[in-house]
Amino acid sequence: MRQLSQAAAIREGIVQEMRLDPNVILLGEDVGKFGGAFHITHDMLDEFGAERVWDTPISEAGFTGLGIGAALTGLRPIVEYQYLDFIFCAMDQVVNQAAKIRLMSGGRAKVPLVLRGPQGATGRGAQHSQSIEAWFMHTPGMKVVMPSTPYDAKGLIISAIRDDNPVLFVEHKLLYGAASPGGGKALSDSAIQAIGTDVPEEAYAIPLGNADIKREGRDVTIIATLLMLHRALSVAEELAAEGVSAEVIDPRSLVPLDVTTIAASIAKTNHVVVVSEDVSRAGVAAELVATINDHCFYDLEAPVQRVAAANTPIPFAPASERHVIPQVDDIRAAVRRVLSS
Amino acid sequence: MNTAMDIRREPVDCAGHDRTLLLRMFRKMLEAREFEEQLYYLFLTAAMPGTMHQAVGQEAVAVGVVSALNPDDSITSTHRGHAHCVAKDVPLKDMMAEMFAKREGSCRGMGGSMHLTDFNKGMLGAFAIVGSGIPIATGAALSARVRGSGQVAVSFFGDGAVNEGIFHEALNMAALWNLPAIYIIENNQYALSMTVAESSAVPDLASRACAYGMPGLRVDGNDVLAVYEATREAAKRARAGEGPTLIEALTYRIRGHARFEAAGYRPSEEVEAWKNADPIERLAAGLLASGIASEDELNVIRAEAEAAIEDAIEYAQSCADVRAEDYLSYITAEN
Ligand SMILES: Cc1ncc(C[n+]2csc(CCOP(=O)(O)OP(=O)(O)O)c2C)c(N)n1
Ligand SMILES: [Mg+2]
Numbered sequence: 001m002r003q004l005s006q007a008a009a010i011r012e013g014i015v016q017e018m019r020l021d022p023n024v025i026l027l028g029e030d031v032g033k034f035g036g037a038f039h040i041t042h043d044m045l046d047e048f049g050a051e052r053v054w055d056t057p058i059s060e061a062g063f064t065g066l067g068i069g070a071a072l073t074g075l076r077p078i079v080e081y082q083y084l085d086f087i088f089c090a091m092d093q094v095v096n097q098a099a100k101i102r103l104m105s106g107g108r109a110k111v112p113l114v115l116r117g118p119q120g121a122t123g124r125g126a127q128h129s130q131s132i133e134a135w136f137m138h139t140p141g142m143k144v145v146m147p148s149t150p151y152d153a154k155g156l157i158i159s160a161i162r163d164d165n166p167v168l169f170v171e172h173k174l175l176y177g178a179a180s181p182g183g184g185k186a187l188s189d190s191a192i193q194a195i196g197t198d199v200p201e202e203a204y205a206i207p208l209g210n211a212d213i214k215r216e217g218r219d220v221t222i223i224a225t226l227l228m229l230h231r232a233l234s235v236a237e238e239l240a241a242e243g244v245s246a247e248v249i250d251p252r253s254l255v256p257l258d259v260t261t262i263a264a265s266i267a268k269t270n271h272v273v274v275v276s277e278d279v280s281r282a283g284v285a286a287e288l289v290a291t292i293n294d295h296c297f298y299d300l301e302a303p304v305q306r307v308a309a310a311n312t313p314i315p316f317a318p319a320s321e322r323h324v325i326p327q328v329d330d331i332r333a334a335v336r337r338v339l340s341s
Numbered sequence: 342m343n344t345a346m347d348i349r350r351e352p353v354d355c356a357g358h359d360r361t362l363l364l365r366m367f368r369k370m371l372e373a374r375e376f377e378e379q380l381y382y383l384f385l386t387a388a389m390p391g392t393m394h395q396a397v398g399q400e401a402v403a404v405g406v407v408s409a410l411n412p413d414d415s416i417t418s419t420h421r422g423h424a425h426c427v428a429k430d431v432p433l434k435d436m437m438a439e440m441f442a443k444r445e446g447s448c449r450g451m452g453g454s455m456h457l458t459d460f461n462k463g464m465l466g467a468f469a470i471v472g473s474g475i476p477i478a479t480g481a482a483l484s485a486r487v488r489g490s491g492q493v494a495v496s497f498f499g500d501g502a503v504n505e506g507i508f509h510e511a512l513n514m515a516a517l518w519n520l521p522a523i524y525i526i527e528n529n530q531y532a533l534s535m536t537v538a539e540s541s542a543v544p545d546l547a548s549r550a551c552a553y554g555m556p557g558l559r560v561d562g563n564d565v566l567a568v569y570e571a572t573r574e575a576a577k578r579a580r581a582g583e584g585p586t587l588i589e590a591l592t593y594r595i596r597g598h599a600r601f602e603a604a605g606y607r608p609s610e611e612v613e614a615w616k617n618a619d620p621i622e623r624l625a626a627g628l629l630a631s632g633i634a635s636e637d638e639l640n641v642i643r644a645e646a647e648a649a650i651e652d653a654i655e656y657a658q659s660c661a662d663v664r665a666e667d668y669l670s671y672i673t674a675e676n
Contacts, residue, residue: 057535061505088470089505123391125455127456319663319665323668
């Protein structure tokens with residue numbers, strides 16, 4: 001089958017939805033003429049024109065609000081942030097407005113809005129490296145989607161666009177792949193697995209709230225998203241050689257979360273490691289541990305192990321960044337801990 | 342988009358200006374230029390981690406502004422901040438060590454290119470969230486007022502930053518309370534791929550000052566003395582309690598937006614025309630024309646600036662790498 005990079009897969013999903021539905025529009029910095037800072041919106045201005053692809057000024061709070069207003073009145077805007085770190089400039093619009101309008105209107109209004117962009121630590125220092133999804137898991141009214149493979153990325157972006165709620169679509173810089181159209185960024189990571197690179201040409205939707213078992217196993221369940229999923233898979237591969245059978249689950253969306261798939265896996269393995277690139281304190285992994293304790297406590301033979309970033313802004317020095325962000329070694333050690341306790 | 346007609350190439354008019362000041366400006370601009378030229382080669386050979394944004398062609402703005410300030414006045418900088426640091430007397434060796442992520446770096450290897458700063462030199466920080474330094478400089482101006490320190494606070498930011506809401510909020514408060522603040526729009530005519538005309542309803546950015554009842558002026562940002570004079574006037578007003586000033590310095594970003602960004606969205610004639618309006622060359626021409634310095638004297642300064650950067654690189658490469666756990670000492674003030 002045809003192979004696509006994740007960047008190309010996201011792009012294709014957006015383009016196909018824009019061809020299908022004239023209400024889908026794009027807003028963001030450099031998304032038109034330049035084709036997007038990471039080339040996701042390459043050539044879209046040419047195909048869809050300036051009434052659907054809006055090159056905005058650097059005004060995140062403003063264009064996020066424009067997206068909300070357009071969503072309330074019949075459009076399905078996709079708003080791009082060059083780095084997800086910059087969504088914080090629009091926090092009021094996202095948290096107090098987009099996420100609350102449905103409830104405040106007593107269910108009369110809907111906000112079909114996609115907020116998307118890349119995150120992840122790549123040596124750019126504290127203001128271009130954060131993982132931000134936990135802030136929005138903490139914002140009822142929002143959905144949070146985390147694509148880890150090209151196949152998933154295309155199916156999930158299509159679902160996100162068709163969803164009638166504000167959806168945060170979290171991409172990872174290191175997963176875009178070198179083959180993005182328009183000559184991509186040569187960002188990569190040695191642990192990135194060539195999985196899910198076969199991408200059907202036709203449009204397809206992957207429902208939100210459907211976890212995917214990326215690798216089946218018996219002894220331990222590892223739950224991870226984005227880049228951490230790839231690191232978890234390489235740990236699982238290594239451990240297989242030692243006779244440890246790890247099951248690796250990709251939730252694909254954190255809100256809604258597919259507790260059923262996770263619980264079924266834990267009922268089988270009785271041991272769990274959760275891995276996330278965001279900070280440990282009050283983060284994604286913390287929420288997953290709590291959810292697992294709520295639903296699966298009596299299936300657990302050992303305390304759930306949490307592997308997440310150190311509680312610090314991300315330092316510039318590459319050695320420090322590596323120390324802060326979970327590495328393959330950290331995940332392997334956590335698996336050993338959970339299996340030996 | 343600005344046409345070639347807007348580009349001024351005449352020598353900087355040095356007549357009547359202090360020789361020491363002029364030669365110091367020349368030296369600082371050369372250092373900033375050479376610092377970034379060498380960074381480019383270091384990135385090409387992958388000797389340097391991270392990324393960077395060059396201010397090649399914009400050096401007269403940083404140097405002209407800072408030359409009009411006192412050493413204890415504050416500034417805030419941006420993602421494109423190397424020249425601001427050089428102008429503010431951050432030691433070149435510390436800057437270079439930071440770029441190499443060394444322990445001796447000006448931010449101990451924790452900040453990197455986009456946060457290159459030195460608190461001891463009155464740099465409050467380099468903020469890579471576009472626009473976010475504007476209120477912070479305004480706060481330093483408020484603090485100067487409260488403390489009665491007589492200091493002035495300057496915020497450097499790009500033409501793109503004026504479209505962030507925070508620009509409006511900060512300038513309104515500064516004007517409302519007559520704070521000793523100076524706002525420098527470093528108009529290099531692009532915010533990544535976007536021209537000023539494509540992103541600001543009123544492309545005359547200095548005119549935004551009238552919304553706050555503060556003076557707003559546009560200066561030739563490639564004429565270091567024009568920048569210097571405008572800033573000196575603004576600083577005088579600020580210290581006299583007459584409030585803030587908005588200065589738009591028109592210049593040009595000769596290189597791509599970041600590291601290897603090719604800037605294919607710009608007509609090459611435009612780039613070439615601006616290369617011929619180089620602020621360092623314009624100052625050199627003015628120094629020669631006014632008889633303030635000879636070509637030989639300028640060549641000595643050129644050689645000194647190059648040697649200073651060479652020394653900084655050699656020093657930085659000899660420094661100790663950051664240890665992985667170093668950051669643990671810097672997270673909160675208790676550490
Ligand atoms: C809030 C925010 N939005 C977007 C960016 C990405 N970005 C970095 S620099 C830049 C262009 C800035 O243009 P300008 O203010 O003119 O400064 P210049 O780069 O020209 O020096 C953009 C969009 C950012 N760093 N912060
Ligand atoms: Mg600019």
